[in-house]
Amino acid sequence: MLTSQLIRQAVSAALIEDAPTGDISCAYAMEPTALATVRLTAREAGVMSGMEVFTAAFTLQGSGNTVTPAIADGESFGAGAVLAGVTGTLRDVLGAERVALNFIQRMCGIATMTADFVAAVGDRPTRIVDTRKTTPGLRAFEKYAVTCGGGSNHRQGLSDAVMLKDNHLAAFESQGIPIVRAIREIRAHISHTTHIEVEIDRLDQLDAVLEGRPDTIMLDNFKLSDLNSAVRIIDGRTLVEASGNMTLDRIASVADSGVDLISVGALTHSVRSIDLGLDWLG
Structure with a gap:
């Protein structure tokens, strides 16, 4: 059973793995208070899974980050669909980006393949x-x-x-x-x-x-x-x-x-x- 506690534990560990001593790409040339807005977009069709996990990657990276889902788990999407919006500090958004995508891309892949078999x-x-x-x-x-x-x-x-x-x-x-x-x-x-x-x-x-x-x-x-x-x-x-x-x-x-x-x-x-x-x- 996938619980909020399991999500927090796994995502926190993944964030630490990705930046054990900080994100040196963002540490020096970017203003700490600069804001960013990005959106999660599908490059191909699939079935959604892992929106809570995706959200956790950003909110655990920075408490001021917000994720606005445009689709629920279990729903199908087409290529080009906007799946979620993300806002937060630039450093936090860039720091959580890969972890968030790694989780949700794999989970969507599993959901999509399962849907084909079903x-x-x-x-x-x-x-x-x-x-x-x-x-x-x-x-x-x-x-x-x-x-x-x-x-x-x-x-x-x-x-x-x-x-x-x-x-x-x-x-x-x-x-x-x-x-x-x-x-x-x-x-x-x-x-x-x-x-x-x-x-x-x-x-x-x-x-x-x-x-x-x-x-x-x-x-x-x-x-x-x-x-x-x-x-x-x-x-x-x-x-x-x-x-x-x-x-x-x-x-x-x-x-x-x-x-x-x-x-x-x-x-x-x-x-x-x-x-x-x-x-x-x-």
């Missing part, structure tokens, strides 16, 4: 979800951006849900622990509200996992024919998630299989930032 699903009931393949320290920001694009969040981290992946299953097998037993032992020790998901990458693993009665089964890198077979075998007994090398051109066919969820790691690990700029007005 659009590819169309009116099918399948949801697009993210993964833990996020930038260390910025997970809350990137997962929030996914929701701005119409996607949903998978677990935030290891403490939120049980998820037994390929290496977990290999570890159980090396210890002679059947997956059914592993699931049941875990279930006996966790809260009744805690979700259990198991990942498989072969159809012949399905029956044993189903016997353990997890809440979700993830079908990882299944070819489409096996995906269809797995959904028929599961027959609504658990939620079904498809994952692995999900691209826009195959999302519709994967959704047609009847899976409940499609997880897309690329939303956060391979995203391209949206091109935004701060235009000088005076």
Whole structure:
């Protein structure tokens, strides 16, 4: 969950990283009281995410700076659109400019890419979800951006849900622990509200996992024919998630299989930032 406290912490750290001993470009030739007005402008179309983060970069840099948004998170914009206005002291505006853009460009990129995947699903009931393949320290920001694009969040981290992946299953097998037993032992020790998901990458693993009665089964890198077979075998007994090398051109066919969820790691690990700029007005 992206909170105001997380925003302040991350943006403050980024501002310190960018100017640990001050901004020497602005320290000498610019009047300390000189004012500036700039506007955030889109160089290309996208979906907005991160306006509060963008604002925080300027207000934390200088208490007299103000940001006036022209668009809300989750809204689409076209190339050339004015997204926000910024006023403040010249030194503060220039000092916060790069940090503000770095955050909002990446968050808009994630929201925009997510919106493309959601659009590819169309009116099918399948949801697009993210993964833990996020930038260390910025997970809350990137997962929030996914929701701005119409996607949903998978677990935030290891403490939120049980998820037994390929290496977990290999570890159980090396210890002679059947997956059914592993699931049941875990279930006996966790809260009744805690979700259990198991990942498989072969159809012949399905029956044993189903016997353990997890809440979700993830079908990882299944070819489409096996995906269809797995959904028929599961027959609504658990939620079904498809994952692995999900691209826009195959999302519709994967959704047609009847899976409940499609997880897309690329939303956060391979995203391209949206091109935004701060235009000088005076």
